[in-house]
Amino acid sequence: MKSAIFIERDGILTLPRVERQHQVVPATLDEFQINKPALAALQQLKSAGFLLIATTNQPGISRGTLLRHELDRMHNLLRRAFPLDDIMVCPHDEMDHCPCRKPAPGLFTEAAFKWHVDLERSFVISDKWQDARAARTVGCTSMLLQSPWIGSGHHDFVLANLAAIAGKIIQLQPGHLAA
Numbered sequence: 001m002k003s004a005i006f007i008e009r010d011g012i013l014t015l016p017r018v019e020r021q022h023q024v025v026p027a028t029l030d031e032f033q034i035n036k037p038a039l040a041a042l043q044q045l046k047s048a049g050f051l052l053i054a055t056t057n058q059p060g061i062s063r064g065t066l067l068r069h070e071l072d073r074m075h076n077l078l079r080r081a082f083p084l085d086d087i088m089v090c091p092h093d094e095m096d097h098c099p100c101r102k103p104a105p106g107l108f109t110e111a112a113f114k115w116h117v118d119l120e121r122s123f124v125i126s127d128k129w130q131d132a133r134a135a136r137t138v139g140c141t142s143m144l145l146q147s148p149w150i151g152s153g154h155h156d157f158v159l160a161n162l163a164a165i166a167g168k169i170i171q172l173q174p175g176h177l178a179a
């Protein structure tokens with residue numbers, strides 16, 4: 001069994017526009033901005049032996065405001081920018097009541113099945129409470145980046161930046177020996 005890091009796409013790997021205190025998810029490739037400084041933290045976690053799996057709710061697919069081929073083009077860029085093993089997408093709208101729209105944990109359990117992941121030894125990185133809730137449901141440790149969207153529900157750690165999150169994960173990694 002492997003350990004994984006589930007990484008929320010928008011706000012961690014990309015820089016979404018913020019309007020009226022909400023993240024606006026890009027609908028076209030032009031609006032899709034990679035958060036390049038995240039690379040160092042991801043490389044560090046990859047070297048530590050974790051699978052890196054991006055996860056994202058993209059209800060625009062279901063609503064018809066985001067075309068699948070446009071999303072594929074964005075994710076091709078994302079794969080080129082970061083050493084990701086997989087990108088898991090929930091394409092559903094809230095009204096679909098699917099099991100994979102976060103805070104439901106379906107993307108995590110699906111990836112765990114596909115990649116033989118030990119969820120208890122895995123981590124979730126996000127700037128949103130929905131990921132912390134999903135992490136809690138399946139036994140992952142949640143690592144939140146300080147943001148306006150972390151809410152007041154359960155989370156394991158809140159840290160100021162990705163470098164601190166990566167450092168903490170490596171410190172918490174089972175089998176890690178403090179130098």
Ligand SMILES: [Zn+2]
Pocket residue numbers: 090091092098099100101
């Ligand atoms: Zn879904």
